[in-house]
Amino acid sequence: MSTSPPVSARLHNADLAPATTRDWNGYSVFALWMSVLHNVGAYTFAIGFFFRGLGIWTVLAAMAVALVIVYVLMNLSGAIGQRTGVPYPVVARLSFGVFGANLPALIRGVLAVFWYGVQTYLGSVAVSALALRLAPGLESWNAHKLLGLSGLGWCCFLALWVLQLLVVRHGMEAVRRYQNWAGPAVYLVMFVLLAWVLIRTDGAPGVEVSPDRVHGGSVVLQFASIVGLIVAFFGTFLLNISDFTRSSPSPRSMRRANLWGLPVNFLVFAVTVAIVTTGSAKLFGQAVTDPIELVQRIDNTPVLIFATIIFTIATIGVNVAANVVSPAFDFSNIAPKYITFERGGMLAAIGSILVCPWALYSSPVVVDYFIGGLGALLGPLFGVIVTDFYLVRRGRVDVAALYVEGGGPYWYRRGVNPRAMLAAAAGAVIAIPVALVPQWHAAAPFSWTLGAVVAAVVYLAVRRGVVDSVDSGQEPAHV
Template sequence: MSLADPAEATGISPFVPDPRLTNADLAPAGSRKWKVFDLFAMWMSDVHNLGNYTFAAGLLVLGMNAWQIFTALLVGFVVIYAGMNLMGRVGQRHGVPFPVVSRISFGVWGANIPALIRAVIAIMWYGIQTYLASVAVNVMLLAAAPGLVSWTHHSFLGLDALGWASFLTLWVLQALIIGQGMESVRKFQDFCGPAIWLVMIALAVWVLAKAGWSISLTSTPHPVPRGEQFRQWFGAIGLILATYGTLMLNFCDFSRFAPDQRTVRRGNFWGLPINSTAFVIVSVVVTAGSIEVFGEAITDPALLVAKVGNTWVLVLGALTFAIATMGVNIVANFVSPAYDLANVWPQKITFKIGGMISTVAALLVTPWNLYSNPNVVNYFLGGLGAFLGPLFGVIMVDYYWVKRGRVDVDALFDGRPGSRYYYRKGVNPRALWAFLPSAAVAAVLALVPYFGDVAPYSWFIGTAAAAALYAALGRAERAQALPTALAEV
């Protein structure tokens, strides 16, 4: 007797995924090649960037000393580690990316709401990060070859010729890597994460040597009262949570390729509380060393490298910052919109096409003009960013508390009325009722100057509010799921 499809043998029609909801990229992952080192290297690529360096160094200037910065960000990274494990378990267990995971709580069509919010934020920051890296490269190119200053005399659409050359070079390199798919992303992360560490350690050794191997870790260039130090300490934790809340939301995009949950936890452990905290230490030590050597806190590593005065060091620095930006951009700002846009129209948009749409959009918005406009960065991107915490709260409570981790993966690709995740016209109204008011509160706290003291905690407050609201609204569904859960024990 030949082997046959069990459904065919019983006369039952096999399940056929709705083409409006699936393609090869959105379907559960078949190949699971991401090991502990791949996830560890991914975190190195995401953490080792100009933004995180400047963030940690800036805390020293604000009045915190090195030990306070170290402990605050260690606590923050431990919390982030726990959140990444929660989302990572969902992706690894079911093998689907973030927009498909969102269907569990928001509905098969309602999932486009969190997916598109995440996509817009990622596309904007993709362009901005590429621009910031091009600026760092320009600083070092001008220091190495002063004759290039003639390229800065004329501008087009707000950017001079040197700026265009650097930006487009980084933009094309990223597009080439991205166009090869997730396997190419994995291989790139494995290379660039460790490479950046080597350069950062070399920079730290150079600064320490210039400072006579004596740097104070308990002083700060701008001392503040003890009460203000405590406020800054908790504020640093809140801000680092908000920073990584973007990737915490869609970490399942990566964990879906891991062979087991132990791999996800170990990769996250070495990449977050261990590696990320170590990078903070190096960033603060280098900044503290710049105070000893140059009499001022240099929080931009590109400016610090430019002070070395060696052409080859400048070239190496330019390459390093370019690689660092490509690493964080691919992890945090490319993979998500590639999947998110594919989810909107799976029949026409694949992961690669979604990625190309994202890269083109990131160029068309002229990110240098966005970045130079504080209103855009603070109110538009900041406001949208405040929505990510409530989305995380709804998705986590729905998966772990309401549905108790029991998901019908086939039903995530079923768009027929009455299917498990169809809810009401494809949208779960309870998810919207929990998300919308919580997002509004988080946005107000993040943007209105009157609430400046609690602004660093807007992500946490929005997450907690959405989680509590959805838990209250989902009690009936949870009660209905209890008999099934008990029967499976």
């Protein structure tokens, strides 16, 4: 085995180093998925599939197919972190080079910052609505605006902003502890809504959501679109799941948690959402797809307070997991000597204010073209990283060399792998137009998949027969 030179301060700090503890056990990863799925955004995302003109069983079948695909891909990506013990930006060094990895890390990090702000804003809207319900006099706080947000809006936004920061500033252990109870908590609200709907509808809420039906080839297209959209929905975590699985105690623990947290949990949540929504249509004459709005229609103030608090907890949970942890590592990767995980999280938090997310959310152009365009880049990055690890290197990794500059298997050309950049660019050339060009709207759900496949094929073509000499002397990591 070769002896690696000393680690570089430009590539290493305590947060980016291989994990020394393995405390993200099966329950912690399972709770992570519950937090990711049990929130207002996932609620509206899931219910949207039932309005595509398909029967409920067809929708559930499409979801099951998509979730099996996600489960397999998540295991492949998560296993890289579990075996190496390193977070996503360090994993990216395998394929893109020790300095080239800054590009895929920044793409993921910047996208997370925008969604961090948007999710915080959406959570603050629910808190603001509750505040007005309890204290109508606060309406006067909405009379004046600063940078497009009212005084009450700023108070609620900053309150959530601070709460999220308090979790992150204590590191990944605090994140784990928060996720362990925040994710399952939303089921309490869902069961309250389910019970309320069943009681109000005498136990017969109905099972079909969409009043219309599609036929023939449209059924196949809608089925495939649901599959593509769900895979793309998990596209961010398919990249940076190693931020969490790096601390998993074993591959078996990770796979079991993914099984219960993804296919099983998502389908149970989706069925619950469908029943609640059909019941709301029966009660109010039209389906209520926003859980916050539905809760506000319950004429019970204690229930309203309880539900809003739980949904706020869930918003913090998904934001911390999906949109704070990733940029904290990603920004730390840029300058490890100066930016720790905590400082990276602070930079992400500050950025989430500077982007004025309330303005972003109200601008379809920004959401579709900027955020959508960045999202389309995630597939190609995934395609390169997974293809490189499994098909090119066959699981062989020199972990110590991931922190070395000036030479070694991941130095490539001055720290950048041009082949990986070329493959990712090729995937992006396909994915971005498919995602954004209006004439190709029907194909937009498949932009992530197309980008990943094209990038993988191109990378295999340009890397054929190219395996770094140091890898040949390593034992493969059997994942």
